[in-house]
Each structure stands twice: as structure tokens, then as C-alpha cells.
Amino acid sequence: MTGQVRTVDGRVAGRRGQATRQKLLDCLREMLATSAYRDVKVIDVARMAGTSPATFYQYFPDVEGAVLEIAEEMAKEGASLTGLVAGRSWAGKAGWTTAQELVEGFLSFWRKHEAILRVVDLGAAEGDKRFYKIRMKVLNPVTNSLTDSIKDLQAKGRVDKDVNPAAVAGSLVAMLAAVASHQKGFQSWGVKQAELRPNLALLAHLGVTGKKPTK
Amino acid sequence: MTGQVRTVDGRVAGRRGQATRQKLLDCLREMLATSAYRDVKVIDVARMAGTSPATFYQYFPDVEGAVLEIAEEMAKEGASLTGLVAGRSWAGKAGWTTAQELVEGFLSFWRKHEAILRVVDLGAAEGDKRFYKIRMKVLNPVTNSLTDSIKDLQAKGRVDKDVNPAAVAGSLVAMLAAVASHQKGFQSWGVKQAELRPNLALLAHLGVTGKKPTK
DNA sequence: TTAGCATCTGACACACCGTCAGCAAACGAG
DNA sequence: CTCGTTTGCTGACGGTGTGTCAGATGCTAA
Numbered sequence: 001m002t003g004q005v006r007t008v009d010g011r012v013a014g015r016r017g018q019a020t021r022q023k024l025l026d027c028l029r030e031m032l033a034t035s036a037y038r039d040v041k042v043i044d045v046a047r048m049a050g051t052s053p054a055t056f057y058q059y060f061p062d063v064e065g066a067v068l069e070i071a072e073e074m075a076k077e078g079a080s081l082t083g084l085v086a087g088r089s090w091a092g093k094a095g096w097t098t099a100q101e102l103v104e105g106f107l108s109f110w111r112k113h114e115a116i117l118r119v120v121d122l123g124a125a126e127g128d129k130r131f132y133k134i135r136m137k138v139l140n141p142v143t144n145s146l147t148d149s150i151k152d153l154q155a156k157g158r159v160d161k162d163v164n165p166a167a168v169a170g171s172l173v174a175m176l177a178a179v180a181s182h183q184k185g186f187q188s189w190g191v192k193q194a195e196l197r198p199n200l201a202l203l204a205h206l207g208v209t210g211k212k213p214t215k
Numbered sequence: 216m217t218g219q220v221r222t223v224d225g226r227v228a229g230r231r232g233q234a235t236r237q238k239l240l241d242c243l244r245e246m247l248a249t250s251a252y253r254d255v256k257v258i259d260v261a262r263m264a265g266t267s268p269a270t271f272y273q274y275f276p277d278v279e280g281a282v283l284e285i286a287e288e289m290a291k292e293g294a295s296l297t298g299l300v301a302g303r304s305w306a307g308k309a310g311w312t313t314a315q316e317l318v319e320g321f322l323s324f325w326r327k328h329e330a331i332l333r334v335v336d337l338g339a340a341e342g343d344k345r346f347y348k349i350r351m352k353v354l355n356p357v358t359n360s361l362t363d364s365i366k367d368l369q370a371k372g373r374v375d376k377d378v379n380p381a382a383v384a385g386s387l388v389a390m391l392a393a394v395a396s397h398q399k400g401f402q403s404w405g406v407k408q409a410e411l412r413p414n415l416a417l418l419a420h421l422g423v424t425g426k427k428p429t430k
Numbered sequence: 431t432t433a434g435c436a437t438c439t440g441a442c443a444c445a446c447c448g449t450c451a452g453c454a455a456a457c458g459a460g
Numbered sequence: 461c462t463c464g465t466t467t468g469c470t471g472a473c474g475g476t477g478t479g480t481c482a483g484a485t486g487c488t489a490a
Contacts, residue, residue: 007437014436016487036341038253038279043477052439057479064253118340125333125396126251136403143404160427167406167414174397175390181340182389188351189358191382199382206421212375222468229467231456258446267470272448437486445478455468460461 007058021059023049028066033115037122064123071120071134074113078138081109085145090153090205096213099205103176103197106142110180118181143173150208159210172207176200222273236274238264243281248330252337279338286335286349289328293353296324300360305368305420311428314420318391318412321357325395333396358388365423374425387422391415 005013005021013021027048031040042063046053060066084105088098110117120138123131146169153159179186179200186196205213220228220236228236242263246255257278261268275281299320303313325332335353338346361384368374394401394415401411420428 011436014487017437020437036343037337041477042479053478054439054480055437058438062479118337121340121396122252122333122337124400125336127399128251132400135397136400162413163417164406164410164414166404167401167411168418170401170404170406171390171394171411171415171418174393175386178389178393179386181336182350184342185339185347185351186382186385189381189385191379191385195379196382196386198377199379200386202378203383203386203418203422206425207418210421210427212425226467229456232468235468256446257448268447269449269470270468273468277448431490433488433490435487435489437484439484440482442481443479445476447474447476449473450471452471453469455466457464457466459464 008061009058013059017059020049020051020055024051024056024059025066025070028063029070029116032067032070032119037119067116067119068130068134070116071131074116075134075137077113078109079141081105081138082141082145085142085149088149090149090209092214095205095209096201096215099201099208099213100198102142102204103200106173106176107180107183107197107200110177111183114181117177121177121181139170139173139177143169146172146208153209163210168207172204175203223276224273228274232274235264235266235270239266239271239274240281240285243278244285244331247282247285247334252334282331282334283345283349285331286346289331290349290352292328293324294356296320296353297356297360300357300364303364305364305424307429310420310424311416311430314416314423314428315413317357317419318415321388321391322395322398322412322415325392326398329396332392336392336396354385354388354392358384361387361423368424378425383422387419390418 005018007013007017024045028040028045031045031048035044040063042056043053045063045066046056049056056066060069084102085098088101089095090098117138120131120135124135143166147165150159150163150165150168154161154163154165179196183193183196187193202213205211220233222228222232239260243255243260246260246263250259255278257271258268260278260281261271264271271281275284299317300313303316304310305313332353335346335350339350358381362380365374365378365380365383369376369378369380394411398408398411402408417428420426
């Protein structure tokens with residue numbers, strides 16, 4: 001299913017080629033983590049990888065193309081985020097645990113992939129469908145699971161009928177993503193890391209169940 | 216107080232100069248709205264303004280410098296956002312109205328300055344203090360007002376003591392900003408514009424008061 | 431060893447950056 | 461009006477990055 005890795009001119013890449021390609025991706029990843037996206041140049045990535053720009057263009061159409069590759073990799077890993085919500089209870093003390101673990105897991109995923117997610121977010125916000133799709137791929141698992149949870153509660157009459165599960169779930173996920181991206185911002189607010197998480201969990205719990213958690 | 220506008224080499228700008236400068240800013244604004252940030256080039260802005268690149272560099276150190284200018288302008292306008300929350304009631308039906316108008320006002324501000332806010336967000340996420348400060352300048356009014364509202368309710372015993380007002384306020388504002396930036400994303404979710412707002416208002420109300428609104 | 435394919439890169443034409451010296455336009459004092 | 465001064469603009473240039481070749485180099489299997 002995963003089509004063989006190919007060079008830009010359509011040939012299949014062998015062992016050595018794959019390695020070079022991967023090295024370029026790794027270097028790009030590092031550049032993204034240390035430089036402003038606008039300043040990431042093919043020539044720098046190539047230099048860091050100990051190769052030439054021409055080699056870079058053998059494997060990727062341009063910086064954006066390579067970024068998409070990295071993002072796609074990350075999106076696959078993102079599938080595991082479903083586990084943070086799917087099949088968990090939102091009732092009583094268990095509900096509070098679910099909320100906490102959702103926040104914990106989401107933030108740590110986001111932090112791990114901070115640099116690339118920054119760029120994906122930008123691309124999506126700029127209306128680029130390729131980035132937009134990847135962003136969905138990452139967020140879908142959590143959002144869908146959350147949506148289902150809310151629908152369930154709604155079916156049981158524990159959540160108001162006029163709540164739109166998808167809208168609420170999407171908004172909560174957007175909140176988690178935004179807070180993760182701007183965690184530093186909260187510090188200047190006098191809000192410490194440790195304090196942020198329980199408050200996020202509270203908001204998540206309120207959003208899903210409409211009620212304060214029992215701790 | 217607003218120091219005279221100066222060229223990069225320190226001279227004071229006269230009428231004509233100011234006009235050119237402004238024209239460049241306007242064109243840059245338009246470029247930001249239509250191209251990816253990464254692809255915005257000085258030469259294009261200059262061309263669009265019917266002038267030469269050298270002229271651009273007379274007024275701004277680089278694209279980023281000019282972007283900061285535009286952002287600063289917008290931040291001033293952002294001060295008016297305090298009015299969305301300050302001095303409003305969160306009790307009973309009035310509370311629901313407050314929540315709705317907060318969402319409405321915030322989203323429309325964000326949409327109006329979509330393009331520049333995208334870049335500010337990126338810069339802030341990348342850790343650039345200049346962008347980060349501007350982002351704060353825009354968000355502070357709302358966040359502080361919200362924080363105060365929550366503190367008030369807390370003082371009156373209507374909100375739990377273990378809630379951190381700043382953390383909750385900041386998270387809610389981050390949510391609004393994120394949703395505004397990715398509104399299109401929700402469409403593919405089957406969530407329509409019109410449905411999104413009341414659900415955001417609901418979340419805001421829940422976050423601030425800890426209770427469902429009375430409509 | 432060598433044929434043949436995979437891989438890499440030097441070299442190039444083009445584009446953008448950022449600076450400077452100098453021309454042009456506006457202005458105001460006489 | 462006219463001339464010197466201040467203000468505004470740009471052509472031209474050296475430096476750097478882009479993206480594309482054709483061809484050199486490395487690898488492997490026979």
C-alpha cells in the first residue's frame with residue numbers, strides 16, 4: 001500500500017537513496033525546530049545533511065513538499081490519540097480522570113511535534129488543502145471520539161439536545177491545540193504549567209458533560 | 216508621544232514619504248491576504264505599490280519589520296475588545312447574552328484581521344518576542360476582563376476556589392482565536408457557521424460560570 | 431573486471447536581497 | 461523667480477538562494 005519511495009524524476013529509491021532522503025528529512029525537522037519557517041532554506045538543509053541542494057531536489061519538489069512528508073509521518077502517529085477518549089467513561093470520578101488524561105496526552109503529543117505542527121497550522125490557516133487535510137488527520141481521532149462521547153450522553157438525556165456535539169468537540173480540541181502552541185504565553189500571565197492542565201481538564205469536562213467534575 | 220515616522224536611515228518622513236510608506240503597508244497587507252507568508256517577497260510588494268525595492272528598504276528593515284508595523288496597528292484596534300466583557304453580567308439571561316456577544320465580537324475581529332493574525336500567531340509560536348508581545352496586546356484586554364469576571368464570581372462564592380481564573384480565561388480566549396483561525400475546518404466537520412457560534416458561547420459560559428446558561 | 435543502474439553534484443541561468451551613490455522633486459528663504 | 465537644502469526615489473551591484481541539467485562517481489551482480 002505504501003507506494004515505494006520514489007525520486008522526483010520517478011525512479012525507485014534504493015537503500016542508499018532512502019537513507020539520504022531520511023537524513024534530509026531529519027535535518028529539515030531540526031531546522032524547523034530552530035529557525036523561523038520563513039528562513040528555512042533548501043541550501044541550509046542540504047549543508048546540514050552534508051550533501052548538495054541538487055540532491056535535495058532529487059527527493060523533494062521543494063521545502064514545502066518535504067515538510068508535508070514529515071507532517072504525514074506525524075499524522076500517522078496521531079492516530080493513536082483516539083485511545084485518549086474512545087471507550088472511556090465521563091461519569092463520576094472516572095470522568096475527571098478521562099478529562100485529565102485527555103489533556104495530558106494531547107498536550108504531550110503536541111509538544112513532541114511542536115515545530116511541524118506550527119507549520120501545518122499555518123498552512124491550514126492559509127487555506128492550503130494539503131496541510132488542512134493533515135491537520136484533520138491528526139485531530140479527527142480525538143474529535144470524533146469526543147463527538148461520539150457527547151452524542152452518547154445526549155442520547156442518555158444527560159446533555160442538552162441543542163448542543164451540537166461536533167461543534168463542541170471541535171472547539172475543545174482547537175482549544176487544546178491552541179493552548180499547547182502558546183503554552184509560553186500563559187507564563188507571562190502568571191499561570192504556571194502545573195496549574196494550566198487541571199484547568200484545561202475542567203473546561204474539557206464541562207464542555208463534554210455540561211457539569212463540573214467530581215474529584 | 217508617537218515619535219515621528221522615520222526612514223531607516225533616520226530621516227524624518229514628510230507628507231509624500233508617509234503616503235508611500237502607507238501604500239507599501241497596504242500592499243503588503245493585501246499580499247499577506249492572498250499569498251502564503253513564506254512566498255511574500257519585498258520585490259512583489261514594491262511592484263504592487265508601483266515603486267522599487269530600494270524604496271521599501273527606505274522605510275522598513277525587511278518584510279518582518281513591515282509586518283510588525285501592520286500588526287501593531289491592529290493591536291491598537293484590539294484594545295476595544297475589552298468592551299466585550301468588562302462591566303457585563305454573567306448572571307441569568309444577561310449572562311447568555313454576554314457570552315454570545317463575546318463570541319460574536321471576538322470572531323468578527325479575528326476574521327477582519329485574519330491574515331495578519333495568522334502571521335502574528337506563527338511568530339509568537341516560534342518564540343519571537345516581538346510577535347508574542349503583540350499577540351498579548353491583542354488578547355490581554357479580553358483575557359484580563361474575563362479573568363476579572365471569574366475572580367468576581369469566585370469572590371461571591373459562585374465559582375469554585377480551585378479554579379485558576381487566568382488559566383481558564385486564557386484557555387477560553389485561545390479557543391476563540393483557534394476556532395476563528397480554522398473556521399473552515401469545521402465545515403468539513405459538518406458544522407455550519409451558524410451552529411458554531413452558539414456552541415462556542417455555551418463553552419464560554421460554562422467556562423466562566425461553571426454552569427449552563429439560562430436562555 | 432566490467433556493465434549497467436543508482437546516486438550525487440558542479441555548473442548554470444535565473445530571481446531576490448539589501449546597500450549605496452546619485453538623480454529628481456519639493457520646499458522655503460531671500 | 462532662483463537657488464540651496466531637505467526629502468524622496470531608483471539604477472546598479474555584489475551576494476546568496478533556487479531549481480535544472482548533464483555528466484561524474486559509486487555500487488552491485490555476474
